[in-house]
Amino acid sequence: MIRALEPDDLAPATYAWDVHATGLRVRVGRNRMAVDGLDLAFGTGVHGLLGPNGAGKTTLIRALATVLRPTGGSLELLGTSASTVDLRAVRRRIGYLPQDFGYYRRFTVREFVEYMAWLKEMPGREIPDAVQRAVERVGLTERAGDKLRTLSGGMVRRVGIAQAIVNDPRVLLLDEPTVGLDPAQRLRFREMLRALGTDTCVVVSTHLVEDVAAACDDVTLMARGRVVFQGDPAALAAAGTDEHPGDSAIERGYSALLGPAGEGSGW
Numbered sequence: 001m002i003r004a005l006e007p008d009d010l011a012p013a014t015y016a017w018d019v020h021a022t023g024l025r026v027r028v029g030r031n032r033m034a035v036d037g038l039d040l041a042f043g044t045g046v047h048g049l050l051g052p053n054g055a056g057k058t059t060l061i062r063a064l065a066t067v068l069r070p071t072g073g074s075l076e077l078l079g080t081s082a083s084t085v086d087l088r089a090v091r092r093r094i095g096y097l098p099q100d101f102g103y104y105r106r107f108t109v110r111e112f113v114e115y116m117a118w119l120k121e122m123p124g125r126e127i128p129d130a131v132q133r134a135v136e137r138v139g140l141t142e143r144a145g146d147k148l149r150t151l152s153g154g155m156v157r158r159v160g161i162a163q164a165i166v167n168d169p170r171v172l173l174l175d176e177p178t179v180g181l182d183p184a185q186r187l188r189f190r191e192m193l194r195a196l197g198t199d200t201c202v203v204v205s206t207h208l209v210e211d212v213a214a215a216c217d218d219v220t221l222m223a224r225g226r227v228v229f230q231g232d233p234a235a236l237a238a239a240g241t242d243e244h245p246g247d248s249a250i251e252r253g254y255s256a257l258l259g260p261a262g263e264g265s266g267w
């Protein structure tokens with residue numbers, strides 16, 4: 001597709017990483033440090049965030065989405081500090097699917113994705129094509145004119161993914177995107193992730209170890225707001241032995257690193 005070049009396209013990319021965190025700390029509520037000294041460097045590819053409930057995955061993703069400001073350390077997104085006052089230019093290049101995303105039940109699929117494109121300040125002339133492509137990519141073309149309230153939970157999740165990718169983001173943040181998808185949808189979703197990861201920095205949080213094995217180039221395993229392990233899925237699998245609980249090598253690696261019953265969890 002041919003489109004007019006935007007200033008962002010012409011600006012030289014002078015940063016080494018799309019997402020770069022050093023000693024990142026993010027406070028939630030009054031004094032809970034849900035992310036507590038985290039180092040990350042992500043470029044193009046699919047980066048899985050794994051960890052037990054309460055590990056800090058959602059808090060980290062919210063910080064990467066610029067919803068939460070860092071409390072300490074440094075976070076650079078597309079070469080810009082996340083502590084900068086005006087983050088609009090960065091936000092235009094980010095796609096974000098929150099864990100619980102709010103939507104308007106009376107909107108049609110097309111209307112909702114269009115509305116989100118508009119909120120992302122996409123040029124009006126680009127919106128119709130971009131919406132069509134995003135809806136097609138999540139396999140909902142036939143339902144584009146249907147109201148969201150008539151869709152199944154899995155389909156709504158796909159609409160959430162469509163709104164996240166409508167602006168062709170450079171950084172795509174997906175918080176538990178496979179929740180509510182049936183096995184066939186999950187397989188298609190993993191294919192889509194791999195395709196997106198060829199030219200986008202995708203950060204995906206999940207509690208499904210199989211998602212990571214099937215679709216991620218590397219894994220960051222978190223517990224108590226810190227990184228417990230970083231490496232590729234094969235290295236995660238290699239961390240476990242037959243003694244460790246789990247149905248697959250990668251699950252055994254996960255158990256080995258977190259200890260029995262997820263010792264690393266906040267429980």
Ligand SMILES: Nc1ncnc2c1ncn2[C@@H]1O[C@H](COP(=O)(O)OP(=O)(O)OP(=O)(O)O)[C@@H](O)[C@H]1O
Pocket residue numbers: 028029030032034051052053054055056057058059060207266
């Ligand atoms: N607004 C808040 N006020 C107080 N504590 C919070 C708040 N938000 C999150 N927390 C706590 O911070 C910790 C990290 O939460 P977070 O949601 O980031 O974890 P998570 O890894 O995404 O977990 P899950 O897999 O359950 O979604 C948890 O112990 C959680 O209870």
